Amino acid sequence: MALPLNPPLKPMLAKAVAGVDRLPDGDYWFEPKWDGFRCIVFRDGDAIELGSRNERPLTRYFPELLDPLRAQLPERCVVDGEIVIVGPERLEFDQLQQRIHPAESRINRLADETPASFVAFDLLALGDEVLCERPFAERRAALEQALGAVEAPVHLTRTTHDRAEADDWFQRFEGAGLDGVMAKPADGTYQPDKRVQFKVKHQRTADCVVAGYRVHKSGDGVGSLLLGLWSEVGGDLRHVGVAASFTAKRRAELVDELAPYEADADVGHPWQEWVEHMASSEEAGKVAGGLSRWNAAKDLSWHPLRAELVVEVKYGGVLDGR
Structure with missing residues (x-):
């Protein structure tokens, strides 16, 4: 790959806070906290790499995502997001864990039986430009422009500027398998392996x-x-x-x-x-x-x-x- 950011790359992390009302003062964008596998997608033409939170490759474990990502992501980009499996009533994290298996035949069978989806929530590079030093509000706007028309199994995460709506998501979507909500400073840069954003989780x-x-x-x-x-x-x-x-x-x-x-x-x-x-x-x-x-x-x-x-x-x- 000849991207401006290449794998392996550690994702940006989050500090836990007790509630939306406990966040430090500031301007935030809020998102659902997806209960899946953190994944940074690297696309350089036909080449696709999926990197995990611990910098290990995930590509072989989710073969059903490669063609949709190749078809819908920009030609050269680095996108941060989450791999999830959507069940009949909730997200199925246990089904994700079954994918981490050495047998290719098992992985292919599970890819057919319980296909995964990718939810994008940050854009780290586009073309030859690294976006990490841009504030999150600008990266989000670029992400919406690049992925605004994607279709399943690729998704663009929802976001809101409204704390009340974020708190409503936190209370309402727990039964669907969502892990809580994320709070991202609007002026925050992307800092790999640093806890500079916030998460509110159910406890x-x-x-x-x-x-x-x-x-x-x-x-x-x-x-x-x-x-x-x-x-x-x-x-x-x-x-x-x-x-x-x-x-x-x-x-x-x-x-x-x-x-x-x-x-x-x-x-x-x-x-x-x-x-x-x-x-x-x-x-x-x-x-x-x-x-x-x-x-x-x-x-x-x-x-x-x-x-x-x-x-x-x-x-x-x-x-x-x-």
């Missing part, structure tokens, strides 16, 4: 059991807590996700706080199959069935804890029981 709380932990990737302290909820039917402890993103100080403190729960944790642990697999694994106990779809080399070994410690956790939504 709930749950009391979860801390049944284990993983060591931080640096080898120092606790990297994440493995969380479970007791099932009302059968009394099983269902793994529902992890709590992570601790500071270095907090990671070290958690080592001491969790130590009392490690004694005899492998005796009658509710995730006994995982415990036994950990004890016999030649690879430091990777969790059975828990391999990362994004990084097969990622270390998922863990340390069991007696299922006695309960924490209150904030979460944005439930996907496939997690």
